[in-house]
Amino acid sequence: MTQKETVIRVTDLVKNYGSFQAVKGISFSVMQGEIFGLLGPNGAGKTTTLEIIETLRSKTAGEVEVLGLNIDRHADELKKRIGVQLQAAGYYPGLKLDELLLLFGGLFNVEVDIQALLARVGLTEKRKAYYKQLSGGQKQRFSLATTLINTPEVIFMDEPTTGLDPQARRNIWNLIKEIREEGCSIILTTHYMEEAEQLCDRVAIIDHGKIIACNRPSVLIDDLLQSGFKKEAFIKPANLEDVFLQLTGEQWRDN
Amino acid sequence: MNPKKQYSQIKAMMAMTRASFTSLLRSPSAVVFTIAFPLVFIVVFGFLSNNSLKLDVALIPGSDTSEVFLSKLSTIPGLQLHQQETSQSIEEKLKRGEYEAALFIHPKSEAPLIFELQLSEASMQKAQAFKLMMQSMVNEMNLELNGISEKKVLLNSRQVSGKAFKTIDFILPGQLGFSLLGTGVFGTAFVFFNLRQTLVVKRFFVTPVKRPYIILSEAFSRASFAMAGSLLLLLIGYFAFGFTLANGVFTVIQLLVLSLLGLLTFMGFGFIVSGLAKSESSIPPLANIITLPQFLLAGTFFPISAFPEWLQPLCKILPLTYLNDAYRKIAFDGNNLTDVSTEIGILLLWGLLVHAIAVKVFKWE
Numbered sequence: 210m211t212q213k214e215t216v217i218r219v220t221d222l223v224k225n226y227g228s229f230q231a232v233k234g235i236s237f238s239v240m241q242g243e244i245f246g247l248l249g250p251n252g253a254g255k256t257t258t259l260e261i262i263e264t265l266r267s268k269t270a271g272e273v274e275v276l277g278l279n280i281d282r283h284a285d286e287l288k289k290r291i292g293v294q295l296q297a298a299g300y301y302p303g304l305k306l307d308e309l310l311l312l313f314g315g316l317f318n319v320e321v322d323i324q325a326l327l328a329r330v331g332l333t334e335k336r337k338a339y340y341k342q343l344s345g346g347q348k349q350r351f352s353l354a355t356t357l358i359n360t361p362e363v364i365f366m367d368e369p370t371t372g373l374d375p376q377a378r379r380n381i382w383n384l385i386k387e388i389r390e391e392g393c394s395i396i397l398t399t400h401y402m403e404e405a406e407q408l409c410d411r412v413a414i415i416d417h418g419k420i421i422a423c424n425r426p427s428v429l430i431d432d433l434l435q436s437g438f439k440k441e442a443f444i445k446p447a448n449l450e451d452v453f454l455q456l457t458g459e460q461w462r463d464n
Numbered sequence: 465m466n467p468k469k470q471y472s473q474i475k476a477m478m479a480m481t482r483a484s485f486t487s488l489l490r491s492p493s494a495v496v497f498t499i500a501f502p503l504v505f506i507v508v509f510g511f512l513s514n515n516s517l518k519l520d521v522a523l524i525p526g527s528d529t530s531e532v533f534l535s536k537l538s539t540i541p542g543l544q545l546h547q548q549e550t551s552q553s554i555e556e557k558l559k560r561g562e563y564e565a566a567l568f569i570h571p572k573s574e575a576p577l578i579f580e581l582q583l584s585e586a587s588m589q590k591a592q593a594f595k596l597m598m599q600s601m602v603n604e605m606n607l608e609l610n611g612i613s614e615k616k617v618l619l620n621s622r623q624v625s626g627k628a629f630k631t632i633d634f635i636l637p638g639q640l641g642f643s644l645l646g647t648g649v650f651g652t653a654f655v656f657f658n659l660r661q662t663l664v665v666k667r668f669f670v671t672p673v674k675r676p677y678i679i680l681s682e683a684f685s686r687a688s689f690a691m692a693g694s695l696l697l698l699l700i701g702y703f704a705f706g707f708t709l710a711n712g713v714f715t716v717i718q719l720l721v722l723s724l725l726g727l728l729t730f731m732g733f734g735f736i737v738s739g740l741a742k743s744e745s746s747i748p749p750l751a752n753i754i755t756l757p758q759f760l761l762a763g764t765f766f767p768i769s770a771f772p773e774w775l776q777p778l779c780k781i782l783p784l785t786y787l788n789d790a791y792r793k794i795a796f797d798g799n800n801l802t803d804v805s806t807e808i809g810i811l812l813l814w815g816l817l818v819h820a821i822a823v824k825v826f827k828w829e
Contacts, residue, residue: 263670285672289471293670299662303487315479316671318471355667 561586652734
């Protein structure tokens, strides 16, 4: 394997809201082509961290570099090269999906192949639908389509599968893996551990604004086992989600 | 990795303008406030547009209805003579002011000939006018019957303005202003509040577009929409109701320039409301505080001179007053933009003031 370059480098990042310290000096790096997960309970500082790196929020202290660009000095240049899926984004009211994609094409100054883009996220038939008419999974897929418009080198996703049913979630996972196959690096937040385990090459676990662990999921699990941890109950080699997906099928449901 | 290509904010702005315009066309409230409401008022007042005096007078049963009297009466302009009405119903209608007066012509038996008038207190002004007309008719009849043809005293009068100032000439400019007030204040307040609340602008912030261009795009789309609305109202007024356009197309262009200026001023109010509103439901009351007084007091429906004197100074600080005045001076009097520089100056002052406040209170997130 060749030496991968670092696409995101976060050093001693601090964010204060008044007297409250939301992020207390965290450091981590994301490598090119990696799917990197920020895990943690609600309010741990995941979204704040992500939004600082995306240039949406100002930081109190620390250094952040994305694609070799300092986010303080090169935010404008950076915005052209990254793709961001917000946790809860809204889209311009009263516009159909194709019109929205055209709008984002304009915002990024790129030509959009609407048909191809919608096909990629399985929304070909929804071309003339309004965003608010979409189901939860479709909304997330559409959101992902807007993120891909400028063929970004790094994609940020804030809780891409929260609130989705198991089929929709697996569908999003597949899309994320496909995007990574094309050489894109992805950093995402989630509080679903099985999602992190399935999807992420490395994860950082954040709690109370600090990274308390950062490694490959399998290494973290091995470490835990080595420390003498034992699960109380015997785990069957399948779980209820496997039963559910066996019975209902893995293909996504749209309605 | 990416080829270095110059990013164009203008291109991004055009995309947003187009999006916003499409959205506006699909928004029922925008269409209703900009076009439908003003149009309703124009149509209603356009059909009421007979501003000549109309006098309803009943002929009391038992009157002498000889042709000679009736033809004399028919020379009174605007007189609508109601015959075949019972005394009781005449009495009631007089009390309600539906009739200005009731006339009884004593059946001719001997001299003198007597016209008897009952005047309605509920419609005193018109009743008095009718009385004067009757008086002059009676005077003439006296001269005629006495065989006096040489007149010693004459009254000459002539009408000044050659053009008739129709109701539509007053109402339509007011409705143009009303339409702009609606889109400018309500439309702008709602759209920016909602774009902020539903995180649409947040999504824009992670694209390379800069914030001022987001505002500009919204201003452009709203301006195009409002100009199209103004033009439509002007055309309907002109073709359907004979609205006076003193210098034709040139007048229309100048009116549209005024519309643009008015809209930009009112959008400032909209930005302020969107910044101050804590929730969507607090937008209408806030916006009404701004629009309602102007709607009523700025000469939209009634001339300002119709208000009591203590109220008039208030009327004379409202920006819409000056927009309406300028509209009327240009449309009816045939003035040019340069002739209404006072009105434009006051509007600009308002514009500067509200936009300065807007900059302070406007919120992006």
